[in-house]
Amino acid sequence: MLTTARFWRETPQRYRMEAGRCTSCGKVWYPPRRICGECKGREFETVRLPDEGTLYTYTVIRVAPTAFVDQAPYAVALVDLADGTRIMCQLVDCEPEEIELGMPVRLEFRRILGEGEAGMLAYAHKAVPKR
Amino acid sequence: MLTTARFWRETPQRYRMEAGRCTSCGKVWYPPRRICGECKGREFETVRLPDEGTLYTYTVIRVAPTAFVDQAPYAVALVDLADGTRIMCQLVDCEPEEIELGMPVRLEFRRILGEGEAGMLAYAHKAVPKR
Amino acid sequence: MRDVAVIGVGLSAWGELWDRSLRDLFVEAALNAVEDAGVDSVEAIFVGCMTGGLFAQQEHIGALVADYLGVAPIPATRTESACASAGAAFRTALMAVDSGNHDVVLVGGVEKMTDVDGGGATAALAAASDQEYEAFHGVTFPGLYAMMARAHMAKYGTTREQLGLVAVKNHENGSKNPHAQFPMKVTLEQVLGSVMVADPLRILDCSPITDGASAAVVCPLEMAEKIAKKAPVRVTGSGQATDSIALHQRKDLTFLESTAAAAARAYDMAGCGPGDLDVVEVHDCFTISEIMVMEALGLVEKGQGGPAVEAGETALGGRIPVNTSGGLKSKGHPVGATGVAQIHEIVTQLRGEAGDRQVAGARRGLAQNMGGTGASATVHILEVA
Amino acid sequence: MRDVAVIGVGLSAWGELWDRSLRDLFVEAALNAVEDAGVDSVEAIFVGCMTGGLFAQQEHIGALVADYLGVAPIPATRTESACASAGAAFRTALMAVDSGNHDVVLVGGVEKMTDVDGGGATAALAAASDQEYEAFHGVTFPGLYAMMARAHMAKYGTTREQLGLVAVKNHENGSKNPHAQFPMKVTLEQVLGSVMVADPLRILDCSPITDGASAAVVCPLEMAEKIAKKAPVRVTGSGQATDSIALHQRKDLTFLESTAAAAARAYDMAGCGPGDLDVVEVHDCFTISEIMVMEALGLVEKGQGGPAVEAGETALGGRIPVNTSGGLKSKGHPVGATGVAQIHEIVTQLRGEAGDRQVAGARRGLAQNMGGTGASATVHILEVA
Numbered sequence A, B: 001m002l003t004t005a006r007f008w009r010e011t012p013q014r015y016r017m018e019a020g021r022c023t024s025c026g027k028v029w030y031p032p033r034r035i036c037g038e039c040k041g042r043e044f045e046t047v048r049l050p051d052e053g054t055l056y057t058y059t060v061i062r063v064a065p066t067a068f069v070d071q072a073p074y075a076v077a078l079v080d081l082a083d084g085t086r087i088m089c090q091l092v093d094c095e096p097e098e099i100e101l102g103m104p105v106r107l108e109f110r111r112i113l114g115e116g117e118a119g120m121l122a123y124a125h126k127a128v129p130k131r
Numbered sequence C, D: 001m002r003d004v005a006v007i008g009v010g011l012s013a014w015g016e017l018w019d020r021s022l023r024d025l026f027v028e029a030a031l032n033a034v035e036d037a038g039v040d041s042v043e044a045i046f047v048g049c050m051t052g053g054l055f056a057q058q059e060h061i062g063a064l065v066a067d068y069l070g071v072a073p074i075p076a077t078r079t080e081s082a083c084a085s086a087g088a089a090f091r092t093a094l095m096a097v098d099s100g101n102h103d104v105v106l107v108g109g110v111e112k113m114t115d116v117d118g119g120g121a122t123a124a125l126a127a128a129s130d131q132e133y134e135a136f137h138g139v140t141f142p143g144l145y146a147m148m149a150r151a152h153m154a155k156y157g158t159t160r161e162q163l164g165l166v167a168v169k170n171h172e173n174g175s176k177n178p179h180a181q182f183p184m185k186v187t188l189e190q191v192l193g194s195v196m197v198a199d200p201l202r203i204l205d206c207s208p209i210t211d212g213a214s215a216a217v218v219c220p221l222e223m224a225e226k227i228a229k230k231a232p233v234r235v236t237g238s239g240q241a242t243d244s245i246a247l248h249q250r251k252d253l254t255f256l257e258s259t260a261a262a263a264a265r266a267y268d269m270a271g272c273g274p275g276d277l278d279v280v281e282v283h284d285c286f287t288i289s290e291i292m293v294m295e296a297l298g299l300v301e302k303g304q305g306g307p308a309v310e311a312g313e314t315a316l317g318g319r320i321p322v323n324t325s326g327g328l329k330s331k332g333h334p335v336g337a338t339g340v341a342q343i344h345e346i347v348t349q350l351r352g353e354a355g356d357r358q359v360a361g362a363r364r365g366l367a368q369n370m371g372g373t374g375a376s377a378t379v380h381i382l383e384v385a
């Protein structure tokens, strides 16, 4: 179930790709955290993740959870962004057979899913091949 | 969510009020069990609970779970049946101010709730005042 | 068996916290507890949570919080005993230290309850009752306790006013607790005039829906004296027990057998009795609960809970102050976090850090946590070391 | 710390059991374990369950099963670490005995998975991953392991055929196990031709959806020799560890750090290494999992899991038989019950009661249980006493 508060509080991360960079050790955490897992630092500055990267690994979901059944098959990927941060997202605008590990991708803001006719819509970034 | 298997397997207990009587110590368990909590006996005979009893305690639900919101307010009671078995069920066909502890009641088979327009219906016994 | 001490306690913010996630709340409480203890690291985590699944679509709570605390790969396990989940976590953490498997252990609880609406929360909480033979009939948790209340009133003559006075006392105490979610005072008239939830219980008889987390750090007593920033508090008694999950199987609806059994074990272990306590936190999820728990703990005779409240015996300054924190009623009740939040209050009292609600000279306290309608209970006794 | 022994093990029926409820399944397994142990009573219960809430709308699992076993008021606590819930319960039970808090403890696990449909089960299981940064994007558990598989294949040259041979071996073993849910043998061609679930994983790479329960009875070793019906099996090593809940935070997607850390602790405690094991049960929720776990346990070098399976090293009669029970793949995978079902197999092997799948002269075995994509892991080492 999409509940308003759950989605609203992730907005900065999902809509603006905001991460937290530890001011002590420089490690970037996505989503942001309260304490740095590397150095135990507690201070972070907000950084916007780069919107380009390369494909680290992926899969094509053919048996989907109920909410995503209409979209299947669809690819989901781990993308290594230009600053070294790795994120999970869908990989769209390409056929499964076009996908190759290491291929360059760009992040675009897209719709993740909609709930019924008058329900909520959820958005986030998806990767598309850079051509 | 009403799921078919979950409701189907409770049918003997809910529709026919079947309980298990321990053949060693005579204790009646509703719903039936695999081991007797009194004497550790493992053999039970199926008995049908009596359909008359008296009201032990009750409440009137005014803030209801989502599935029951349309029915509120409604009374729920613990009823001591004639054989000494105590069960929980709704108490219907009376106004809250008519309810008294110790009053005689009779069990009747009624609808508990329905799920949407073409969804499942759940039935069980409810207590009604004996007048 | 080694003696175990509590060396740090911490809470997150508590309330209707739309901007805070489950993981974030627990991390806040844990960091507060670790800082309070003054330790650099912990070796294992036990975290209570009742239903991360139904409230937040998230299970695997132990690994989640270890990750967001930045302490992986240490072991982290969630315990669940409905609203006694954190009490069970605390007892499990004691055994982890007792047994020599771990020295410094982080224990706590968390619940994120406001990501679902009121009906959803009612349905999620109903998973602590017998889904097939209680919730199926449309009965809610206030409804189950209402049935117990009516039975108690019929058997012992407990009055509607006595129930209300539990709420009045706990809000009075909560008004002195900076952590309380609802610190406002209430009058008996306000309680008796508040909206009916499940007869005879009204909204001001019920604990609220709360997002929040609690945490504590425990370690062997002999180590505590070396590593802790503050004076350690010793855990001298621990008990846990069960009862039938459904009310219809109870022999006596007016007595909480599981709390009595857990208390008997804890008293025995601590070598003390109810008359030896200076301060007590109990699971007042509803006003009737506090009265019934007082009786099961032996603080009063059976049936005398109502009159004792009326006489002010459990108020601050009374014979045995109960729920100095404000209790679940005023302080809030993030169900999986409550058990360790009670430990937080007892430790605060035994350290003499309770401010306006301090029980003068408190040296021994008890915390009682309860799941469902009493199908689970934990009792812990803590003492100045 | 006291030495702890397993003196009884038991399973319920496993399968798609529409006529059986969660409570009924656990009671069946528990009664089998208690009968196998030959004891009259138990003092406490720890029960693993991943998501009673999302699968069965029922939490408060500890109290529920204590009630239906007829053993209230003994303490009963549920533990949850996703699919490692029962492994965590087992470790907790060891600490309860170790610490002297309890002598005879019942431990087990249960999951009732078929009360929801396939999409519902996929969504419930997703609660073991990061709901907000994994499940949110529509990725499923097969999908997460598929990404790990592809990374492993890219880094080490693991082949699609090697993955398939894990399934072939486990179904071969399962065909010799009367408890197996899917005891049919499968060929490599059948695996490679089965329907795609999440590339490159196919349906025959995946463990099934199972209703079922498992149980064991543990007690101090010195007591075991007096009260047990059969020769006790000694628990010599126990380890548990965590890793990041989300894959995107892992340093190396191809190595299971939590399993390696849990194993290091268990080996250290037992005073042995991977070369000293006679039989091993691992968490093969997917074929790639078994290969990665073999590497994390040190049964083979990093990257050599696939070739070892291909060479038959882990088959019955091979260098180190893995998943003689048929594993999660063939035996079934009621997620919260699996960890103690693995203990059941190791005990059965060490007793020499494994029939056609017996490893001759087995004296030391290891069971590895894993939650999520490896964010939790437990490792236990058992030996003939």
Ligand SMILES: [Zn+2]
Pocket: A022, A023, A024, A025, A026, A027, A036, A037, A038, A039, A040, A041
């Ligand atoms: Zn840092």
Ligand SMILES: [Zn+2]
Pocket: B022, B023, B024, B025, B026, B027, B036, B037, B038, B039, B040, B041
């Ligand atoms: Zn009997």
